[in-house]
Amino acid sequence: MRIRIFLFLLFLCPSFLYTDFLFFNEKKSTTISTVTKNGWVYASLDDFKRAIKISFLQDITKKRFILNFSEHTLTFIPENPYYLLDNKGKKMNLPFISIEGKSYISLSDIEMVLSDATDKDVFLICPLNSIVMDRSTFNPDSIILKDEKDKISFTLTSETEIITSIVDDKNGELELTLFNAVCKPTIIPPSNGKGEIKKIVLNQEQNKAVLSFFYDVNKVRKIEKELISPGSSIRITFYKKEEVKPPKEEKPKKQYFINKVIIDPGHGGKDPGAVGPTGLTEKEIVLKISKELKKILTREGFTVLMTRDDDSFVRLRQRSTMANNLGADLFVSIHCNATGGRKEAGGFETFFLSTAKTSWARAVEAKENAVIEFETPSEKKSLLEFIFYDLLQNLHLRESSDLADFIQESMARNLTIEDRGVKQANFHVMREIYMPSVLVEAAFISNSEEEKQLKKQSFRKKIAQGIAYGILEFKKVYEKKLNK
Numbered sequence: 224m225r226i227r228i229f230l231f232l233l234f235l236c237p238s239f240l241y242t243d244f245l246f247f248n249e250k251k252s253t254t255i256s257t258v259t260k261n262g263w264v265y266a267s268l269d270d271f272k273r274a275i276k277i278s279f280l281q282d283i284t285k286k287r288f289i290l291n292f293s294e295h296t297l298t299f300i301p302e303n304p305y306y307l308l309d310n311k312g313k314k315m316n317l318p319f320i321s322i323e324g325k326s327y328i329s330l331s332d333i334e335m336v337l338s339d340a341t342d343k344d345v346f347l348i349c350p351l352n353s354i355v356m357d358r359s360t361f362n363p364d365s366i367i368l369k370d371e372k373d374k375i376s377f378t379l380t381s382e383t384e385i386i387t388s389i390v391d392d393k394n395g396e397l398e399l400t401l402f403n404a405v406c407k408p409t410i411i412p413p414s415n416g417k418g419e420i421k422k423i424v425l426n427q428e429q430n431k432a433v434l435s436f437f438y439d440v441n442k443v444r445k446i447e448k449e450l451i452s453p454g455s456s457i458r459i460t461f462y463k464k465e466e467v468k469p470p471k472e473e474k475p476k477k478q479y480f481i482n483k484v485i486i487d488p489g490h491g492g493k494d495p496g497a498v499g500p501t502g503l504t505e506k507e508i509v510l511k512i513s514k515e516l517k518k519i520l521t522r523e524g525f526t527v528l529m530t531r532d533d534d535s536f537v538r539l540r541q542r543s544t545m546a547n548n549l550g551a552d553l554f555v556s557i558h559c560n561a562t563g564g565r566k567e568a569g570g571f572e573t574f575f576l577s578t579a580k581t582s583w584a585r586a587v588e589a590k591e592n593a594v595i596e597f598e599t600p601s602e603k604k605s606l607l608e609f610i611f612y613d614l615l616q617n618l619h620l621r622e623s624s625d626l627a628d629f630i631q632e633s634m635a636r637n638l639t640i641e642d643r644g645v646k647q648a649n650f651h652v653m654r655e656i657y658m659p660s661v662l663v664e665a666a667f668i669s670n671s672e673e674e675k676q677l678k679k680q681s682f683r684k685k686i687a688q689g690i691a692y693g694i695l696e697f698k699k700v701y702e703k704k705l706n707k
């Protein structure tokens with residue numbers, strides 16, 4: 224164990240450093256000379272006499288050196304590692320040596336020997352070439368580092384009076400000199416790692432300790448010195464420069480508008496849709512209602528596009544592709560209803576895409592999806608694709624449901640025929656549309672009374688108005704919601 228400590232000390236004290244050592248005792252410092260023998264460094268005991276009261280006796284006959292300290296007597300034999308502390312035998316790392324009548328003990332033994340002789344703590348501080356007697360000799364006792372958001376401060380506090388001087392070369396080095404100060408190297412607080420203070424170097428000299436603060440001029444904007452308590456406490460504050468952050472791109476808040484509507488008149492061409500008692504076809508009536516709706520919406524400021532504006536056959540897939548490619552905000556498909564057996568059925572209803580909830584919704588769904596039969600097999604989609612599109616469509620389920628509500632309510636205010644309410648069904652035409660979409664069944668073409676009405680321009684206009692106002696309400700509510 225002893226050897227290990229010894230080696231450690233040797234490691235800390237490479238011999239080239241040993242010109243002089245400083246011995247700090249109470250408020251005095253004394254220079255202690257050293258000699259080197261066989262590679263080991265020895266400190267002159269005679270030099271300690273100026274700092275500590277020691278009397279030397281040399282017993283030539285017995286070849287003994289007797290050192291009388293105030294508290295104890297130490298007896299050494301040259302070239303012998305053993306010594307007597309009063310009457311107790313002790314062993315050093317290296318023997319006591321005498322050169323030209325002067326006494327030396329190894330630096331590695333200095334702490335133990337001086338401590339034995341004086342009953343005080345002795346500290347050998349190799350990096351600073353210092354030997355310090357008595358813990359209270361250290362001053363300042365501590366340096367407290369406080370790293371805050373905008374500054375780093377170092378507060379030095381000492382129990383004994385210290386006189387300080389601060390020199391800032393304004394070029395990255397601030398030198399704090401502490402007169403009458405003895406510092407332990409461990410007093411230096413660890414770096415905060417952010418680079419404002421690159422390092423702190425301590426240099427112990429005979430009558431002063433010098434702390435050099437190397438700071439980054441690019442990161443420190445101001446240094447402040449402050450005497451908290453003259454003679455015993457001082458604070459140095461390095462103010463951090465504001466970090467130059469890349470200017471944040473002020474994104475103009477995106478405004479959402481619901482401006483583009485796709486009107487999808489159902490059926491057309493080879494697909495007549497439902498046919499009324501007098502032969503009136505769904506495809507011709509829904510085109511007329513759609514054109515009327517377009518007129519109103521255009522007047523209201525919407526950009527309106529139609530999936531067809533003549534009697535042409537448009538595949539379901541084409542309709543949805545058109546809607547998506549044009550980047551429309553809403554999709555409204557216009558149809559007229561029909562029943563096979565129950566000729567008396569009548570009224571209007573609005574659907575949004577979802578799984579059909581009732582058998583009636585399923586029947587309407589089947590009727591409107593029947594157009595698939597007009598399409599070539601290659602145009603039919605795989606089940607997997609449908610599931611995928613359903614998922615996407617579900618993103619707008621809430622909006623579609625609201626749009627259906629607004630349209631249904633608005634139509635109810637405009638029409639006297641039966642309000643059949645909002646329903647859910649799974650229409651192919653809406654499956655691939657990634658926007659709020661609804662399908663309006665305006666009236667029953669199979670009902671002779673409603674077929675008669677549908678032939679009238681005024682009735683069709685009322686339907687168109689009902690749908691248009693529903694869209695307007697949806698626009699008003701959703702734009703407010705989206706731009707909040």
Ligand SMILES: [Zn+2]
Binds near residue numbers: 489490497505558590
């Ligand atoms: Zn239809």
